[in-house]
Amino acid sequence: MAVYSDEAKCREYMEQMRWGGNPTCPFCGMNKPYKLKDGKRYRCKDSQCKRNFTVTVGTVFENSKVKLSVWMAALYLCTGHKKGVSSHQLARDLGVTQKTAWFVEHRIRLLMGDPEPDVAMDNVVEVDETYVGGKWDKMTRSRRKKHQESGKDNKVAVMGLLERDGKAKLTVIGTNTFKEVVRQHVAPSAVVITDSHSGYVGLNQEPTHEAVNHLAQEFRRGIAYTNSVEGFFSVFKRTIFGTYHQVSPKHLHRYCAETSYRFNSRKMTDAERFEMAISNTKGRLTYNQLIEKK
Numbered sequence: 667m668a669v670y671s672d673e674a675k676c677r678e679y680m681e682q683m684r685w686g687g688n689p690t691c692p693f694c695g696m697n698k699p700y701k702l703k704d705g706k707r708y709r710c711k712d713s714q715c716k717r718n719f720t721v722t723v724g725t726v727f728e729n730s731k732v733k734l735s736v737w738m739a740a741l742y743l744c745t746g747h748k749k750g751v752s753s754h755q756l757a758r759d760l761g762v763t764q765k766t767a768w769f770v771e772h773r774i775r776l777l778m779g780d781p782e783p784d785v786a787m788d789n790v791v792e793v794d795e796t797y798v799g800g801k802w803d804k805m806t807r808s809r810r811k812k813h814q815e816s817g818k819d820n821k822v823a824v825m826g827l828l829e830r831d832g833k834a835k836l837t838v839i840g841t842n843t844f845k846e847v848v849r850q851h852v853a854p855s856a857v858v859i860t861d862s863h864s865g866y867v868g869l870n871q872e873p874t875h876e877a878v879n880h881l882a883q884e885f886r887r888g889i890a891y892t893n894s895v896e897g898f899f900s901v902f903k904r905t906i907f908g909t910y911h912q913v914s915p916k917h918l919h920r921y922c923a924e925t926s927y928r929f930n931s932r933k934m935t936d937a938e939r940f941e942m943a944i945s946n947t948k949g950r951l952t953y954n955q956l957i958e959k960k
């Protein structure tokens with residue numbers, strides 16, 4: 667917090683992380699731009715391009731009224747806390763409104779996305795499913811009525827996949843079948859371990875598949891156990907119930923990304939975790955995209 671208290675230092679740090687001391691135009695990729703007098707902006711040297719830019723263009727920090735020093739503090743708090751920080755707590759810590767803190771946190775969750783989403787999981791992969799949300803008795807009467815009238819099941823199924831000695835991932839199952847989700851994330855050469863849920867029946871034809879029958883009191887058979895992925899779920903549930911209390915199905919995939927990030931970086935120091943998130947600054951999320959406003 668002390669190191670990144672000042673705007674100029676934060677900017678310098680961002681430039682170092684993003685460009686490694688070699689500023690590059692985000693529009694055309696040209697190096698060595700002119701530095702403008704305000705100390706923030708650069709102008710591209712390319713005669714066709716000539717555009718002005720700052721280090722935040724094309725990142726989650728672009729066009730934000732929130733100061734860079736506040737972003738850095740928010741990033742430090744969100745990546746450092748084991749079970750996340752609620753937007754109310756973050757608002758108090760940073761001296762901003764809850765609405766701002768909520769938006770800042772969702773943008774930060776974008777940085778927590780899997781840096782290698784296309785790398786399939788391999789070796790031994792434990793797979794399990796869990797359900798989030800939907801306790802009728804905990805809802806207000808009007809909310810419950812709205813949900814019952816919509817006729818939709820209020821619970822959302824989430825699949826956890828954990829490669830032993832590798833990365834772990836949480837993903838919202840949505841309209842896919844269990845097998846489709848497994849095939850999407852796991853290499854055909856992997857050994858997949860699940861419980862005896864009927865949704866996984868038939869997997870054994872492709873990746874090697876082992877099922878542990880929890881109903882028949884079987885929990886471990888050689889390498890066939892799902893205890894690690896169940897531990898991962900317990901972290902997820904503690905994050906959801908303990909910190910955020912209520913998560914809308916619309917945003918659930920973002921909380922999944924956050925928990926996965928936290929689990930995968932659990933052996934890193936706070937500083938390493940912070941740097942991993944900040945080096946993942948590609949992409950942008952506008953407020954309207956976030957609330958899915960048409």
Ligand SMILES: [Zn+2]
Nearest residue numbers: 691694710715
């Ligand atoms: Zn350019």
